[in-house]
Amino acid sequence: MAGLPRRITKETQRLLSEPVQGISATPDENNLRYFHVTINGPKDSPFEGGVFKLELFLPEEYPMAAPKVRFNTKIYHPNIDKIGRICLDILKDKWSPALQVRTVLLSIQALLSAPNPDDPLANDVADNWKRNEAAAIKTAREWTQKYAMSGGQ
Amino acid sequence: MSEEDSRSSEDETSEDEDINDYYNNNEDDFIDNSDVERGQDGEEIMTSDYYSSNEYIRKRMQELEYYDYQCLTGTEVEEKLAKDTETTAELLNISPPLAQLVLLANKWKITAINTRLKLSPVERGKLLVESGVIAVLPSHFKHRTEHKKLSLKSAVSCGVCFDVFPVSDVTSLSCKHMFCRQCWTQHIDFTVKEGMNAGIPCMENDCSVLCPIDFVEQFLKGDSARLYRDHLFRISVTTHYRCRFCPGVDCPVVLFAETPKPRRVTCKRCKMSCCFECGNEYHVPTDCETIKKWLVKCADDSETANYISANTKDCPACHICIEKNGGCNHIQCSKCKHNFCWMCLGDWKAHGNSYYECSKYKENPTMTNSSQQTQAREALKKYLFYFHRWENHSQSLRLESNARLKIQSQIEEKMNRSEGTWIDWQYLLRAGELLAKCRNTLHYTYPLAYYAGGGSEKALFEYQQAQLEVEIEGLAWKLEHAGEYQRGEVENQMDVCEKRTQTLLARFVAN
Ligand SMILES: [Zn+2]
Ligand SMILES: [Zn+2]
Ligand SMILES: [Zn+2]
Ligand SMILES: [Zn+2]
Ligand SMILES: [Zn+2]
Ligand SMILES: [Zn+2]
Ligand SMILES: [Zn+2]
Numbered sequence: 092m093a094g095l096p097r098r099i100t101k102e103t104q105r106l107l108s109e110p111v112q113g114i115s116a117t118p119d120e121n122n123l124r125y126f127h128v129t130i131n132g133p134k135d136s137p138f139e140g141g142v143f144k145l146e147l148f149l150p151e152e153y154p155m156a157a158p159k160v161r162f163n164t165k166i167y168h169p170n171i172d173k174i175g176r177i178c179l180d181i182l183k184d185k186w187s188p189a190l191q192v193r194t195v196l197l198s199i200q201a202l203l204s205a206p207n208p209d210d211p212l213a214n215d216v217a218d219n220w221k222r223n224e225a226a227a228i229k230t231a232r233e234w235t236q237k238y239a240m241s242g243g244q
Numbered sequence: 245m246s247e248e249d250s251r252s253s254e255d256e257t258s259e260d261e262d263i264n265d266y267y268n269n270n271e272d273d274f275i276d277n278s279d280v281e282r283g284q285d286g287e288e289i290m291t292s293d294y295y296s297s298n299e300y301i302r303k304r305m306q307e308l309e310y311y312d313y314q315c316l317t318g319t320e321v322e323e324k325l326a327k328d329t330e331t332t333a334e335l336l337n338i339s340p341p342l343a344q345l346v347l348l349a350n351k352w353k354i355t356a357i358n359t360r361l362k363l364s365p366v367e368r369g370k371l372l373v374e375s376g377v378i379a380v381l382p383s384h385f386k387h388r389t390e391h392k393k394l395s396l397k398s399a400v401s402c403g404v405c406f407d408v409f410p411v412s413d414v415t416s417l418s419c420k421h422m423f424c425r426q427c428w429t430q431h432i433d434f435t436v437k438e439g440m441n442a443g444i445p446c447m448e449n450d451c452s453v454l455c456p457i458d459f460v461e462q463f464l465k466g467d468s469a470r471l472y473r474d475h476l477f478r479i480s481v482t483t484h485y486r487c488r489f490c491p492g493v494d495c496p497v498v499l500f501a502e503t504p505k506p507r508r509v510t511c512k513r514c515k516m517s518c519c520f521e522c523g524n525e526y527h528v529p530t531d532c533e534t535i536k537k538w539l540v541k542c543a544d545d546s547e548t549a550n551y552i553s554a555n556t557k558d559c560p561a562c563h564i565c566i567e568k569n570g571g572c573n574h575i576q577c578s579k580c581k582h583n584f585c586w587m588c589l590g591d592w593k594a595h596g597n598s599y600y601e602c603s604k605y606k607e608n609p610t611m612t613n614s615s616q617q618t619q620a621r622e623a624l625k626k627y628l629f630y631f632h633r634w635e636n637h638s639q640s641l642r643l644e645s646n647a648r649l650k651i652q653s654q655i656e657e658k659m660n661r662s663e664g665t666w667i668d669w670q671y672l673l674r675a676g677e678l679l680a681k682c683r684n685t686l687h688y689t690y691p692l693a694y695y696a697g698g699g700s701e702k703a704l705f706e707y708q709q710a711q712l713e714v715e716i717e718g719l720a721w722k723l724e725h726a727g728e729y730q731r732g733e734v735e736n737q738m739d740v741c742e743k744r745t746q747t748l749l750a751r752f753v754a755n
Contacts, residue, residue: 155435
């Protein structure tokens with residue numbers, strides 16, 4: 092593999108020296124394009140108190156192509172499916188090379204605060220979210236407790 | 245008692261008549277009907293108005309058959325596109341590459357663009373923003389002032405690679421979002437390889453300005469440049485409301501029509517045809533939107549419906565298994581000689597008179613008060629009824645298209661036995677072609693009937709559909725049993741089929 096582009100080095104340095112509140116991103120020691128990420132569930136969301144693990148990978152074409160991001164912690168969310176894939180426009184058609192890892196992670200954090208059941212990835216979850224929001228939020232809270240709090244996986 | 249009634253009771257009493265006689269009766273039926281069309285029987289709802297007059301039908305059929313379109317080569321299309329671009333550039337007072345962006349965003353509808361421009365002075369600006377020519381209306385200047393500061397500096401940091409460049413090495417689109425040349429090259433190259441279906445946007449987040457062709461081409465060389473041209477051409481043709489790629493596999497022809505309409509267009513090179521408006525198989529009398537809805541529904545429900553497309557069924561009289569190998573839905577059991585309908589398994593005699601109702605779905609009148617489950621079951625039943633007939637005619641079309649070769653070899657046999665000349669037997673080939681054409685129309689009446697509302701319009705349509713179906717099966721039968729029929733009988737049947745097809749179609753061409 093070619094050497095790491097200066098842009099990735101700079102982004103990594105800044106992520107480590109000026110971390111975003113509630114988010115950590117650490118490059119893997121064997122592959123500097125692969126990041127171990129955690130996002131704290133935002134306050135006043137059903138994910139509050141949970142710590143969600145994600146993996147983020149910068150493909151060869153980055154930043155012309157978007158980073159690949161996936162949840163490793165199970166989460167009950169209409170825009171995140173069973174295997175952790177995320178439905179977020181800036182990871183797809185709205186990607187711009189001027190966006191960064193930092194902005195992507197902030198957007199994912201925002202998605203946890205404001206689920207969007209009208210643009211679903213997990214259809215069954217989105218259905219529940221629309222039909223009975225209170226019950227869906229309760230389930231999301233239970234999942235947070237079960238999978239995203241210390242002791243859970 | 246009306247003529248219809250007297251004829252049908254005649255049919256009922258003639259159970260022992262053979263098929264031959266039955267069809268002869270039917271011809272009388274037709275002749276009587278055309279009398280009615282001339283207005284001798286005022287109370288006939290089906291045929292007494294102008295819409296059934298020969299003049300009306302002839303006019304409508306002309307509209308349907310003589311559609312003005314061309315088969316163009318790539319170069320010919322390029323010329324047209326270039327002319328459109330020139331015109332639009334003048335109209336908007338912008339460069340041709342920018343005009344091309346406006347055209348791509350507006351289906352190349354110059355007249356519509358012109359109409360909008362005349363609407364109000366702000367429309368020009370709005371149009372340019374929507375098309376990705378400029379970022380914001382001239383009244384919003386936020387970005388501009390930011391970048392004015394930048395341009396005073398001697399070095400600029402590129403927001404994509406984070407490196408610092410002299411001002412001469414960065415460039416931007418009209419939005420003034422500056423990036424270095426190397427990043428532009430990589431971005432454009434990457435987007436072209438990905439298919440650039442949404443154009444090539446500016447690299448800034450949330451910026452909707454698109455790269456025009458002259459901007460793009462300064463960064464591309466060799467294969468990428470060629471690929472870009474190919475994509476641009478493909479996108480231009482697919483967005484152009486007057487153009488459609490030929491549906492033939494790997495056929496480079498572009499079908500072009502001055503006035504886009506849902507009409508049959510046939511490629512002169514590969515002979516494939518489709519509906520000009522939507523690109524699906526030609527589907528008159530159903531409209532483009534309905535056929536799209538129907539095809540999606542069929543694809544979604546394909547598993548539910550799969551079980552009915554079998555091509556073997558049991559004879560309802562003697563229960564031996566019969567395999568269907570012709571297109572005709574009038575089946576005579578090879579063992580017990582029972583005549584029955586392949587579609588509904590009913591006695592074919594019930595299909596012969598003017599009460600032919602095999603094509604018509606009978607809604608259950610007590611439905612409105614029943615449970616959701618019953619209603620869902622009823623909805624499925626209704627869909628399956630129409631889908632079943634749709635599939636069945638589609639199968640018949642396939643089987644009958646093989647029949648052409650069979651007819652040809654039959655003719656050769658006859659000639660070998662010195663029974664007439666090649667010319668003498670041409671009517672059989674013509675009959676085969678007509679059968680395919682009429683059955684195709686019948687095939688496409690089913691989606692229309694499925695979505696049709698109630699009322700007299702639907703009743704009339706179903707009546708005409710039934711009339712057409714019975715005659716088409718009559719023609720199919722005579723063609724499959726060509727040896728047993730005189731040329732005159734077949735040609736009469738052809739006339740009836742064609743007339744009924746035209747009567748049904750005429751009503752749908754008007755709008
Ligand atoms: Zn750059
Ligand atoms: Zn821009
Ligand atoms: Zn062709
Ligand atoms: Zn169409
Ligand atoms: Zn039988
Ligand atoms: Zn038949
Ligand atoms: Zn039937």
